[in-house]
Amino acid sequence: MEPVVTVGLDGSPESLAAARWAADEAEKRKLTLRLLHAWPLLVPEPTSIPSEVDQNYWAKRLVHTARAELQARHPGLSVIGNLVADDAQNALLEAASDSEMLVLGSRGLESVESYFLGDVSMPVAARAERPVVLVRADAQEEGPPQASVSRVVVALKLHGSSDDLLDFAFHTAAARGAPLLAVHGRSVPLHARVPWGVDHDVTEEMTRDAQKRLGKVLRLWREKYPQVDVADSIRLAGPAKAVVRAAEGAALLVVGRRKHRPDLAPHLGPVAQAAIHHGRCPVAVVPHD
Secondary structure (H helix, E strand, O other), X not given: OOOEEEEEOOOOHHHHHHHHHHHHHHHHHOOEEEEEEEOOOOOOOOOOOOHHHOOOHHHHHHHHHHHHHHHHHOOOOOEEEEEEOOOHHHHHHHHHHOOOEEEEEXXXXXXXXXXXXXHHHHHXXXXXXXXXXXXXXXXXXXXXXXXXXXXXXEEOOOOOOOHHHHHHHHHHHHHHOOOEEEEEEOOOOHHHEEOOEEOHHHHHHHHHHHHHHHHHHHHHHHHHOOOOOEEEEEEOOOHHHHHHHHOOOOOEEEEEEEOOOOOOXXXXXXXXXXXXXXXXXXXXXXXXX
């Protein structure tokens, strides 16, 4: 199958915002956009039947309406519809396995549960084999400030492999012609705290060490993507707080998720959880070793 960007549709404002974001991204990456609607009660497609007795009418209309809007916005974009007789989580996980990315709607921490976030988005983001991007409807409506409209932010740890995470972040920034900000958050240890604040000698040493290690991690990727304007930032705060603050006004926040081992249940780490629940911009969760 040719590479596609897949978006899950359920008719909610969040899923429609996700579809618009996915269409923009598919166009930038020169990929086909697949609109996926999953419903266990779909029936086999009849050869000929009036719409008023077609049990699949509303599912087909949902996809058709979204497709018409997106093709009007992006005349050159290839858009395909896909109706699946399965529950949403299974269908999305299967679709993710053969997609460049999977895009879903999200409501963050609003009191009313969204179909995707409440029942589907979190377990899909924790289990998918490929990157999952979560898009909030209000983020699409408001848009980021003009000064940083195109910035991509990537959250980095400084131990273990980050190749899959950085490959996605750099590729996305390159496709958008956007600058990239790599952020590492590190909590100040107890021994650096003094009655009047923090021991600046300790924090300066921490920052220098982290800056050196971050520069080493980014060096090969700067060489691979010379067209991307890259900046890095070491923030002396808890990683989750540092990342959410760094992503204010960004176009996309990229966070990592460790690929689950057979003996452990799939889960999202604290940074990914904080980004999904508190971030205002779209959040890409990228599985990596």
